[in-house]
Amino acid sequence: MLSTRHLLGIKDLTEADIQLIFQTADEFKEVLNRPIKKVPSLRDVTIANVFFENSTRTRLSFELAEKRLSADVVNFSSSSSSVKKGETLLDTVNNILAMKVDLIVMRHSSPGAPHYLSSRIPASVVNAGDGTHEHPTQALLDAFSIREKLGDVAGKKVAIIGDILHSRVALSNIFCLKKLGAEVMVCGPSTLIPRYIRELGVIVSHDVRQALQWCDVANVLRIQLERLQVKYFPSLREYSLYYGINKAMLNELDKPIVLMHPGPINRGVELSSDAADSSEHSIILNQVENGVATRMAVLYLLAAQQ
Amino acid sequence: MQRRLLLSSPLLEITISRLCQQLIENHQLFADSVILGLQPRGIHLAQRIHQELQQTTGSTIPFGWLDATFHRDDFRRRESIVRANQTKIPFTVEGKRVILVDDVIATGRMVRAALDAMTFFGRPEKVELAVLIDRSYNRDIPIAPDYVGLKVNTLDTQRVIVEWKEQGHEKDGIWLSD
Numbered sequence: 001m002l003s004t005r006h007l008l009g010i011k012d013l014t015e016a017d018i019q020l021i022f023q024t025a026d027e028f029k030e031v032l033n034r035p036i037k038k039v040p041s042l043r044d045v046t047i048a049n050v051f052f053e054n055s056t057r058t059r060l061s062f063e064l065a066e067k068r069l070s071a072d073v074v075n076f077s078s079s080s081s082s083v084k085k086g087e088t089l090l091d092t093v094n095n096i097l098a099m100k101v102d103l104i105v106m107r108h109s110s111p112g113a114p115h116y117l118s119s120r121i122p123a124s125v126v127n128a129g130d131g132t133h134e135h136p137t138q139a140l141l142d143a144f145s146i147r148e149k150l151g152d153v154a155g156k157k158v159a160i161i162g163d164i165l166h167s168r169v170a171l172s173n174i175f176c177l178k179k180l181g182a183e184v185m186v187c188g189p190s191t192l193i194p195r196y197i198r199e200l201g202v203i204v205s206h207d208v209r210q211a212l213q214w215c216d217v218a219n220v221l222r223i224q225l226e227r228l229q230v231k232y233f234p235s236l237r238e239y240s241l242y243y244g245i246n247k248a249m250l251n252e253l254d255k256p257i258v259l260m261h262p263g264p265i266n267r268g269v270e271l272s273s274d275a276a277d278s279s280e281h282s283i284i285l286n287q288v289e290n291g292v293a294t295r296m297a298v299l300y301l302l303a304a305q306q
Numbered sequence: 307m308q309r310r311l312l313l314s315s316p317l318l319e320i321t322i323s324r325l326c327q328q329l330i331e332n333h334q335l336f337a338d339s340v341i342l343g344l345q346p347r348g349i350h351l352a353q354r355i356h357q358e359l360q361q362t363t364g365s366t367i368p369f370g371w372l373d374a375t376f377h378r379d380d381f382r383r384r385e386s387i388v389r390a391n392q393t394k395i396p397f398t399v400e401g402k403r404v405i406l407v408d409d410v411i412a413t414g415r416m417v418r419a420a421l422d423a424m425t426f427f428g429r430p431e432k433v434e435l436a437v438l439i440d441r442s443y444n445r446d447i448p449i450a451p452d453y454v455g456l457k458v459n460t461l462d463t464q465r466v467i468v469e470w471k472e473q474g475h476e477k478d479g480i481w482l483s484d
Contacts, residue, residue, distance in 0.1 A: 001386055001387055020389075023389070023390070024389075024390055026392075027373065027375070027376075027390035027391070027392065027393065028390075030392070030393050030394075031376065031393075034426050034427065035398075035426070035427070035428075036426045038426075039376035039377060039423075039426075040376070040377060040422070041376045041377075041381055044382070045382075300376075301387060303382060304381060304382055304387040305387075306382065
């Protein structure tokens, strides 16, 4: 059993929870490689994907995970809803729950929105990203992909490179990787690294070549242009020159390195195409594939506890 | 807790050999037959049957592990989650004569779930069920095994405990506990 009935953040999970999710995801990955990629486990469960913020891959990944588990799925997008008429978050969700929905998958631009909701509704809530706070399923699938590629997460050195300040992926990844026994470094311009970050037990670097030399895995994050309210660096071109990673840089290293990115990629900014598409280093598409299996595991385990 | 020995290690070997002889009578050289052990404990019995059949007949018989956890009908009705186990079927069962192997049949619900799970790997020509222990009077649904090692009359409150050396036990043993 998981120690929680919601998945609000990696912070709330124990290491045993994460290992249980991984073991269950292993079996769902086998299911996804069958000719018929579906099991009837959640045939009596209705799940609402409530997205108050735009998303392509996370929503698709959740929707596929739900359908592969035979759950009934409804999708809600705030841009075409009564939220535009002034309805509150709680009213919106309570109306959805009145239609006999068992589980809510929620994305919101405000940090803490799923936590607020989880304490006021009877259904389980899965956080699919809350502002710059956490994105737990992304961190789980990232760690699952590292475990798949390198055999284990414990003892591995992972550098998270890019816009740490605005990234919910960075925070969830740090919690998850540290819980599993990895060493974590964050790397980026000082304007994009929060001042408190060292308190989480991570190393800070501002030199991308040093970070690449140090790590076994480079998890490169997107520059979140939509969240940059002020200028954090002079220009994208300058960012790319100082922090962009290309295949030549990876080839220069005297060791193997695994390249990850949660997507969507700003090609030519944080990653060049030859690095992102390199079959030798990149496991970006494996991350996408593992996303469905990991989300199936999370939904399966949460639904079992209802 | 009182335990009564149903099958000791030598008796178990004899029982498995008898099951194999019955299978050989019906499947001859196992030309289109495959064996699927049901997770978690059916795989140990299936492995031994598979090994003995290959030795006796000299045939290569496809062998896999099937886990039916995601197809169970008691999901969300139990106190604890049933942990999923590995499914490993490196072949299709399309048009094959499938021999499902499990250690114990009681309610029959697990076998129903396994039949459901198996159809995701193709449509077999025929499916047979071989079990070591058939618990009479405990069936919830009308499923009967084709090959039975030992038929035991049991109450709902009793449990059949199967101990395999492969699981780390000193020796094999099948027990009935009150």
